[in-house]
Amino acid sequence: MLAYLGPAGTYSSQAAAKYLQTQKLRLESLPLRTIGEVIDGVNSGAYKYGLVPIENMLEGGVDVTLDMLARKKTRLFIIAEIDIAVKHKLIALPGVKLEEVREIFSHPQALAQCQRYLRKKFPRAGVLSVSSTAEAVWKLRKENLRAAAAIGSLESAAKYGLKVLAGDIADHRDNLTRFVVLAKELQIPRDKAVTSCVFSIRKDQPGGLYNILRFLAVARINMTKIESRPSKAVMGDYIFFVDFDGTPAGKKAAKALQDMQNHCDFFKLLGVYQRSR
Amino acid sequence: MLAYLGPAGTYSSQAAAKYLQTQKLRLESLPLRTIGEVIDGVNSGAYKYGLVPIENMLEGGVDVTLDMLARKKTRLFIIAEIDIAVKHKLIALPGVKLEEVREIFSHPQALAQCQRYLRKKFPRAGVLSVSSTAEAVWKLRKENLRAAAAIGSLESAAKYGLKVLAGDIADHRDNLTRFVVLAKELQIPRDKAVTSCVFSIRKDQPGGLYNILRFLAVARINMTKIESRPSKAVMGDYIFFVDFDGTPAGKKAAKALQDMQNHCDFFKLLGVYQRSR
Numbered sequence: 443m444l445a446y447l448g449p450a451g452t453y454s455s456q457a458a459a460k461y462l463q464t465q466k467l468r469l470e471s472l473p474l475r476t477i478g479e480v481i482d483g484v485n486s487g488a489y490k491y492g493l494v495p496i497e498n499m500l501e502g503g504v505d506v507t508l509d510m511l512a513r514k515k516t517r518l519f520i521i522a523e524i525d526i527a528v529k530h531k532l533i534a535l536p537g538v539k540l541e542e543v544r545e546i547f548s549h550p551q552a553l554a555q556c557q558r559y560l561r562k563k564f565p566r567a568g569v570l571s572v573s574s575t576a577e578a579v580w581k582l583r584k585e586n587l588r589a590a591a592a593i594g595s596l597e598s599a600a601k602y603g604l605k606v607l608a609g610d611i612a613d614h615r616d617n618l619t620r621f622v623v624l625a626k627e628l629q630i631p632r633d634k635a636v637t638s639c640v641f642s643i644r645k646d647q648p649g650g651l652y653n654i655l656r657f658l659a660v661a662r663i664n665m666t667k668i669e670s671r672p673s674k675a676v677m678g679d680y681i682f683f684v685d686f687d688g689t690p691a692g693k694k695a696a697k698a699l700q701d702m703q704n705h706c707d708f709f710k711l712l713g714v715y716q717r718s719r
Numbered sequence: 720m721l722a723y724l725g726p727a728g729t730y731s732s733q734a735a736a737k738y739l740q741t742q743k744l745r746l747e748s749l750p751l752r753t754i755g756e757v758i759d760g761v762n763s764g765a766y767k768y769g770l771v772p773i774e775n776m777l778e779g780g781v782d783v784t785l786d787m788l789a790r791k792k793t794r795l796f797i798i799a800e801i802d803i804a805v806k807h808k809l810i811a812l813p814g815v816k817l818e819e820v821r822e823i824f825s826h827p828q829a830l831a832q833c834q835r836y837l838r839k840k841f842p843r844a845g846v847l848s849v850s851s852t853a854e855a856v857w858k859l860r861k862e863n864l865r866a867a868a869a870i871g872s873l874e875s876a877a878k879y880g881l882k883v884l885a886g887d888i889a890d891h892r893d894n895l896t897r898f899v900v901l902a903k904e905l906q907i908p909r910d911k912a913v914t915s916c917v918f919s920i921r922k923d924q925p926g927g928l929y930n931i932l933r934f935l936a937v938a939r940i941n942m943t944k945i946e947s948r949p950s951k952a953v954m955g956d957y958i959f960f961v962d963f964d965g966t967p968a969g970k971k972a973a974k975a976l977q978d979m980q981n982h983c984d985f986f987k988l989l990g991v992y993q994r995s996r
Contacts, residue, residue: 497949497954498949499949499951499953499954500949500951501782501949502782502947502948502949505778505779525954550827550848571827571848614951618954620954649932649935649936649939649942651932651942651945652929652932652933652935652936652942653936655926655928655929655932656929658926658929659926659929659930662926665926665928665929666955667955667957668928668947668957669947669957670779670945670946670947671779672774672775672776672777672778672779674776674777674891676776677774677776677802677895677897678943678944680944680945680946
């Protein structure tokens with residue numbers, strides 16, 4: 443069973459379908475209501491795999507996912523990543539015209555990503571947040587809202603029998619969301635893999651982060667991502683999410699990982715997996 | 720005039736009052752509707768000072784603030800920081816009892832910060848997002864909602880004549896939000912100051928971030944914060960917000976700043992100001 447952040451018709455469900463297809467896996471997939479339910483469900487053994495968004499190209503990291511992966515009690519590994527192109531559409535019930543739209547529903551990130559379009563075309567419309575883009579589309583159908591529109595994907599419009607009023611409405615044309623597949627067992631692909639980890643540094647140590655990144659730099663390992671999140675303990679205390687090219691099966695990366703682990707306050711390997719691009 | 724993120728009664732207005740009081744400034748303060756309006760208003764010269772939230776101890780950076788400060792067309796400097804303790808209360812109209820509450824309104828961050836309490840005490844209540852904690856409290860009064868509660872500050876309850884149903888409802892007891900005051904002119908305090916900057920690194924450069932942090936490390940300058948945000952250009956491209964102890968009036972820090980600037984793709988000094996703690 444592959445659990446994912448639902449409802450069906452979201453970008454997450456596209457990512458789930460893409461993963462099952464490329465892996466040629468014949469698995470049922472199950473939409474859940476929150477990222478927390480997906481991660482806790484795989485962690486407790488209720489589902490074999492879980493798929494959640496981890497990063498958006500414009501908005502940055504998905505805080506809930508990052509914070510839950512960093513927790514000590516989450517004992518899961520990333521085994522795959524899937525990039526999905528985010529292409530927002532303005533969606534309405536069949537027959538509804540642009541000029542009839544008084545209210546626009548979507549997920550807060552999607553609304554933020556279409557700000558300029560909304561300000562220009564709908565300066566007087568009400569802009570309302572709901573829990574997902576698919577929820578916004580479904581709401582129009584369920585409540586038969588004829589003076590409203592939703593921002594969502596082509597797939598979600600098709601799924602609920604709605605119509606695309608306008609495409610290309612995002613402020614930035616190019617936008618990707620990265621999803622990860624989580625499982626209990628660490629997997630180590632043969633080659634062209636990336637390693638993800640999270641760590642924290644003792645605050646009183648001068649040059650703390652610099653000293654940790656040094657282990658990657660001296661080994662000439664390419665760091666492909668670094669993202670900080672508050673540790674939630676003290677203002678100014680951070681944990682760092684780092685991705686780098688290489689796997690613990692290789693000598694260089696194995697040594698760098700060992701060195702990092704020895705010099706960090708807290709260190710957790712988050713997974714080793716093939717790049718999606 | 721000091722513009723701040725309104726409405727009156729939010730944590731932002733507490734921060735504005737604290738700033739004017741500690742600086743003994745006799746200035747009018749003006750609540751605006753969005754962070755964007757505050758920053759654009761100071762940038763265009765409509766207001767002398769602007770006050771916006773920049774970071775929360777639990778949730779991390781305030782994306783809109785960081786993204787707008789990093790923009791080339793924003794020509795503003797941070798001249799002060801103010802930390803405000805966030806103490807969420809469950810607030811309702813006078814006479815309303817806990818067991819009558821069916822809906823709970825607040826800002827999404829405040830709702831996230833009280834998740835455990837809400838799940839335990841109100842497993843069946845509707846949880847609804849509005850644009851600020853003060854807006855949530857005002858909504859109860861304006862619409863005379865007697866089966867609802869809001870999460871907000873003691874100040875907002877007092878302001879609108881509402882009652883605190885429960886205190887200490889946040890999952891983490893300690894929580895701070897940091898606000899900054901923005902102005903057109905760079906100020907450099909004599910001593911005990913922090914310098915904030917933002918930069919990006921050429922992606923093709925191996926060890927890019929490490930090489931930049933080296934300028935601080937070799938000068939034994941203490942980096943107090945590092946935070947990454949997507950550059951919004953390409954997935955995996957980041958800009959970095961860095962704070963360090965010291966001012967460009969000091970030789971060591973001036974040299975490190977110059978070196979960083981020379982080796983970055985993009986570099987912007989965000990301000991020099993005294994620590995609030």
